[in-house]
Amino acid sequence: MTHLPPELARDDLGETLVEGLRRAYEANQEAFQADAGHNALTFGICVWQSGVHFVGQSLGALDGVSTTVASQSLDIRVGRCKLRVHKLGDSEFDDARTSFPHNVGPAARMGRYEQLEFELVAEARREGEYLDWVVGHYGNAIDGLRAVRLQAVGDDRALDGTISGWGDIVTLFDVATGTLVQMVPANTTHEVVVIPEPDVALQSDADEEESDLRQS
Amino acid sequence: MTDEQRLIPALFDGERLRQARLYRGLRKQEVASLLNLTAASVGQYEQGKIRPSSSTLAKLALALGFPPQFFERGRPLGRMPADQAHFRSLRSTSKLDRDRLLVRLELLSEVVSHVEQHVRLPVCDLPTDLPPLLDGDQDAVIEDAAMNLRDRWELGRGPIDSVVRLVERHGVLVIRPTLGAPGVDAFSTAALARPMLVLSKDKDDAARSRFDATHELAHLLHHHDVEPGSAWVERQANRFAAAFLMPADALLKELPPRMSWPAYFQLKQRWRVSLAALLYRSKTLGRLSSDGYLRAQIFLRRQGWHLAEPVNIGVPEEPVLLFKALELMRTQLGVGIEQLASEICVPPEELRSLIADVLPGDAERPVVPV
Numbered sequence: 001m002t003h004l005p006p007e008l009a010r011d012d013l014g015e016t017l018v019e020g021l022r023r024a025y026e027a028n029q030e031a032f033q034a035d036a037g038h039n040a041l042t043f044g045i046c047v048w049q050s051g052v053h054f055v056g057q058s059l060g061a062l063d064g065v066s067t068t069v070a071s072q073s074l075d076i077r078v079g080r081c082k083l084r085v086h087k088l089g090d091s092e093f094d095d096a097r098t099s100f101p102h103n104v105g106p107a108a109r110m111g112r113y114e115q116l117e118f119e120l121v122a123e124a125r126r127e128g129e130y131l132d133w134v135v136g137h138y139g140n141a142i143d144g145l146r147a148v149r150l151q152a153v154g155d156d157r158a159l160d161g162t163i164s165g166w167g168d169i170v171t172l173f174d175v176a177t178g179t180l181v182q183m184v185p186a187n188t189t190h191e192v193v194v195i196p197e198p199d200v201a202l203q204s205d206a207d208e209e210e211s212d213l214r215q216s
Numbered sequence: 217m218t219d220e221q222r223l224i225p226a227l228f229d230g231e232r233l234r235q236a237r238l239y240r241g242l243r244k245q246e247v248a249s250l251l252n253l254t255a256a257s258v259g260q261y262e263q264g265k266i267r268p269s270s271s272t273l274a275k276l277a278l279a280l281g282f283p284p285q286f287f288e289r290g291r292p293l294g295r296m297p298a299d300q301a302h303f304r305s306l307r308s309t310s311k312l313d314r315d316r317l318l319v320r321l322e323l324l325s326e327v328v329s330h331v332e333q334h335v336r337l338p339v340c341d342l343p344t345d346l347p348p349l350l351d352g353d354q355d356a357v358i359e360d361a362a363m364n365l366r367d368r369w370e371l372g373r374g375p376i377d378s379v380v381r382l383v384e385r386h387g388v389l390v391i392r393p394t395l396g397a398p399g400v401d402a403f404s405t406a407a408l409a410r411p412m413l414v415l416s417k418d419k420d421d422a423a424r425s426r427f428d429a430t431h432e433l434a435h436l437l438h439h440h441d442v443e444p445g446s447a448w449v450e451r452q453a454n455r456f457a458a459a460f461l462m463p464a465d466a467l468l469k470e471l472p473p474r475m476s477w478p479a480y481f482q483l484k485q486r487w488r489v490s491l492a493a494l495l496y497r498s499k500t501l502g503r504l505s506s507d508g509y510l511r512a513q514i515f516l517r518r519q520g521w522h523l524a525e526p527v528n529i530g531v532p533e534e535p536v537l538l539f540k541a542l543e544l545m546r547t548q549l550g551v552g553i554e555q556l557a558s559e560i561c562v563p564p565e566e567l568r569s570l571i572a573d574v575l576p577g578d579a580e581r582p583v584v585p586v
Contacts, residue, residue, distance in 0.1 A: 018478060022476055022478070026474060026475070143515065143518075173478055175477050175478075175519075190372060190373045190374030190375070190463075190466045191372070191374045192374050192375045192376075192377050192486075193371050193372055193374050193375065193376045193377060194377050195376065195377055195378045195381040195382045195385065196381070196385070197381055197384075197385075197536050197540070198337070198338045198381065198384040198385045198536065198537045198540070199338065199385075200335050200336065200337055200338075200537070200540045200541045200544055201335065201336045201544075202334065202335060202336070202544060202548055202549065203332075203333070203334060203335060203336050
């Protein structure tokens with residue numbers, strides 16, 4: 001059973017998130033130079049900032065989605081939901097259930113509700129729903145973007161209040177299994193040509209049809 | 217011995233002996249050993265230089281598992297010379313195995329001729345006025361040829377949902393035998409009454425099978441008088457298949473501006489072609505740079521996708537034409553396998569084995585070892 005609220009269950013949102021992150025990865029893959037001292041840390045930081053740029057830019061065009069940049073991080077609001085983007089792993093094989101934000105950035109802090117915010121959220125939240133989600137992306141400088149998952153901030157907390165368990169995980173894109181957001185190519189202009197089965201007819205019937213045609 | 221059987225040696229057709237021998241995958245020497253004859257005698261029977269006696273014919277019929285009437289002259293006989301088939305990788309197989317397969321096609325062609333006495337099949341209307349593609353023809357000529365065919369068949373520029381149904385509607389007989397040879401994918405011939413397109417059932421890959429079918433269509437249309445199997449002929453057929461399945465103007469509108477696996481997955485599903493074919497087409501059309509193509513290939517191999525691609529587009533397309541005709545004969549005329557077998561003088565079990573290659577679905581099929 002999914003805990004995705006209705007405002008997040010829209011194809012264009014998932015598609016745009018994946019596309020923005022893909023662009024962030026590709027831009028930094030091209031710029032990555034191991035012999036200039038670039039490493040996984042610098043790549044992660046660059047993808048973070050490029051993600052703010054590309055994801056923010058493309059989400060801004062969607063109806064019902066607002067984005068602001070606070071503390072160099074993207075704050076995404078969709079209806080009642082709040083989303084934060086965070087790199088959670090290096091490949092699609094990283095276990096999403098045990099991948100958490102390890103720094104003290106905004107995504108990690110999503111688990112620490114202020115008392116007032118908690119009350120407001122609790123009021124808006126319907127049973128079985130999660131309203132706070134981390135857009136977890138997985139990838140590296142060599143292979144690029146490998147997976148994107150929406151991971152719901154559940155009720156499990158570590159001692160410092162950070163996330164220690166996910167309420168739900170929805171895969172938007174996984175390069176290994178081919179799972180991807182449902183989207184129709186944007187510039188489709190040619191419809192699929194449907195070929196019917198070949199016709200066969202008894203020789204006598206076909207002759208009669210021809211004869212009828214000739215007479216008419 | 218009946219009068220009918222006594223008459224048969226006089227009407228003996230050496231070509232039928234060749235067919236029966238090759239159908240069983242036997243050399244002349246092997247047939248000779250079975251009957252205490254010499255290989256030279258068998259050769260002379262086949263060439264029509266001498267005729268077997270009634271008793272020798274009876275022994276031949278018994279040894280080869282065909283009724284004596286099968287060897288009788290008078291029935292139209294299709295001949296399928298090996299050098300008129302676009303074999304590709306089959307060229308690496310033995311002559312005997314190839315001949316065995318070709319004889320199956322000859323007999324299947326006869327079956328179709330008999331079916332056509334009862335059932336009207338689509339007229340073969342492959343264009344005959346197309347200019348042949350020549351060695352050295354530029355890619356643009358091949359692209360034009362593919363678009364020319366799309367225009368003639370009023371296909372527009374969108375993805376084609378079934379290549380097998382398309383060629384069957386234009387009178388080509390498609391068969392999908394289990395060849396039992398890993399390197400063999402497809403071949404075609406226009407030497408028989410109807411053009412035939414053979415797609416190996418061994419490869420369970422819908423995208424590749426569609427590409428193979430279109431590749432063979434290119435041979436049937438444009439490579440009549442060239443030596444089958446030449447590298448340039450194969451290259452042209454590949455280019456034609458890519459252009460026909462993925463018209464440049466339509467695909468360019470949908471190809472992502474930069475390499476994007478999710479986008480290519482979508483395109484694979486929509487155009488029903490392999491990722492490998494899409495990537496190559498993208499490079500050909502200039503959307504992917506050579507470096508970008510190389511990077512994609514490396515990634516593809518690292519994932520093992522060159523062996524098994526992601527994004528399943530379903531099962532390979534199955535032929536339906538002959539199956540529909542046989543069903544019509546059975547249900548409307550009461551003509552079943554037994555009667556048809558009797559008309560073409562082959563044992564019913566051999567007829568079943570032959571037509572199993574044209575049955576749709578997962579029906580049990582005989583393996584033709586190649």
